[in-house]
Amino acid sequence: MRQTARPRRSVLYMPGSNARAQEKAKSLPADALILDLEDAVAPDAKAEARGIVCDNVRSGGYGGRELIIRVNGLETPWGRDDLVAAAGAGADAILLPKVESGQQVRAAEALMDAHGAAATTAIWCMMETPRGILQAAEIAGSTPRLGCLVMGTSDLTKDLHARHTQARLPMLTSLGLCLLAARAHDLAILDGVYLDLANGEGFAESCRQGLELGFDGKTLIHPSQVAGANEIFGPTAAEIAESKEIITAFAAADAAGKAVVVVNGRLVENLHVENARRIVEMAAAIEALESGAA
Missing domain, CATH: 1.10.287 (Helix Hairpins)
Structure with a gap:
């Protein structure tokens, strides 16, 4: 999907099973919310979380915030039901985890189309595995419905046997390849999360680095990070x-x-x-x- 001037300075992950947090998010100054059915939800809570998330998206009340549902992978026991439910919920986008090929994206798109997803519902892709990074260009060009690449730097660091460092030197090759793929296909692209909530200056440095590299904004794990991301990624x-x-x-x-x-x-x-x-x-x-x- 061709990019428009839509703010994505701060994109906050919200646990799909936490209805109270999703209600509170209606008053947060985040540009976008990722309602997460994958990593943030225990296996025995997946079905309940799916209902909570889809009901909240349908009922609205989030103002102009972009709403994204992150589903479980189609290879998991929950992925197909997640995708079918999300297709009918009316979210702005559906975020696919651990994408490693264009074929994965097209399979998800076919299921969305078969279950009534609106033409305006974009597909976003998590870029968080070595194989996915090496296929970034193919993934970015897989379908016109694709709208955004999202860096999953925590999983990627684990798979690379790398270390979390302030300068993120182990990540620069992966970040650069995904940035090139996103811009070549006119996609938005979001930087990965910063895990140390106690290190405010470290978070600010990470945001400034992401801005300098060319990212549109940053994915966040806590509401306390929203204001800082908005300030750094917004034009002065x-x-x-x-x-x-x-x-x-x-x-x-x-x-x-x-x-x-x-x-x-x-x-x-x-x-x-x-x-x-x-x-x-x-x-x-x-x-x-x-x-x-x-």
């Missing part, structure tokens, strides 16, 4: 002001037939204008979401 007032200046100056120069535009002492080209428009559109979308008008 200075960036917005400069972007508007670039757009205005370029339009005036183009109308006057001038080939060269200089803003604040720097040469401005089409690529700068394109980025400026993206920033201004995202700022407007954030304002609409936060005002409740989205």
Whole structure:
């Protein structure tokens, strides 16, 4: 699905079996919520969690927040029932875990289509295994219904026999391959979670690194992380002001037939204008979401 200016600065995982937490999430300033039926739910609670999540999505009350249901894999005892139920719930997206091939994505899509999923319900893919990372380009181009890649850095670190480090050097190859695949296919892409809730500065550094690498936002494990992610992944007032200046100056120069535009002492080209428009559109979308008008 071609990307629009939709804020995904903060994307918070919510346990699918915790109805109280999902109710509280209606007042959280997260841009999006992942209602999780996979890792966050014990096997004996899977069916109950499925009902809670789908009922909450259907009943609404989450404002403009994007709602995503993470299902169990189709190879598990719960995956097919999850996907069938999620297809009819009306979520913005269904998140598939541990995706390792385009064929997996298309199989899930066929099941969604067969059970009445809306055309607007996107597929998101967790990128969290070595095989999945190596197939990132194939996965990203598997179907027009695909909307976002989500890094699962915890599982990936385990499978790589790597270590969780602040600089995330063991992750950079995987992050880069998925970023390239996402941008080549005009997809959104979200950075993985930060696990140390007591280390606020470490979390901020991780967000800044993700922003610099090119991620649209970060997946989160606790509401306390939402404000920090929103601040770092959102455009600053200075960036917005400069972007508007670039757009205005370029339009005036183009109308006057001038080939060269200089803003604040720097040469401005089409690529700068394109980025400026993206920033201004995202700022407007954030304002609409936060005002409740989205």
